[in-house]
Amino acid sequence: MKINKNKLLFLVAAFGILCIGAILVAFIQDDSSSVDPLIAEKAAGYQVATVQVKEDGFEPKQIELQAGVPAKINFKKSSRFTCIKSMISKDLGIIDAPLATGNNIVALPELKPGTYRYHCGMYMFDGVITVK
Ligand SMILES: [Cu+2]
Known part of the structure; x- marks a missing residue:
């Protein structure tokens, strides 16, 4: 016992x-x-932006970038409670960028002015990148 x-x-x-x-x-x-990984990217000459990956989509839904400057975008997923697992953009030539919990840096080349759309891997949520 x-x-x-x-x-x-x-x-x-x-x-x-x-x-x-x-x-x-x-x-x-x-x-x-x-720790924001974009601080180093910005110092290296990239234009940078952060998009939050949330339960109800991308936030902000629209970001603006400058034409002719390569960019690094951090798709930051703070919550595990989102079904967004990747992002796709025909406009940007991104076939399937996986979005894990934490920081996900997506590199973009120098872009021409215009509107570039992207969406999650399941086509449920979308976002817009406006290049001026
Ligand atoms: Cu989904």
Whole structure:
């Protein structure tokens, strides 16, 4: 009887340690994704923009870029509760850029003025890039 009680205590303690470990790992991951990777890209001469990937689509839905300057866009997914797993743009020649939780940098070449559309892999949500 006594051994069983000890075993139970050990299991409870082991489970508790695992839980704390999982929480710590989640915090560390959040911390690393909170550093803005676009600071370095901007310093390297790119024009930069951030688009949030949310439960209800891309935000902002429209961004503006300057013509003739290569761009880096961070499709930042802060929430795991979104069905958006990739982005596609016929206009930009992007076949299927995967969007994972955290930062997703999509590189764009020098663009001509115009309107470029993109959407999620399931054609549920869309966004617009206006180049001037
Ligand atoms: Cu979807």
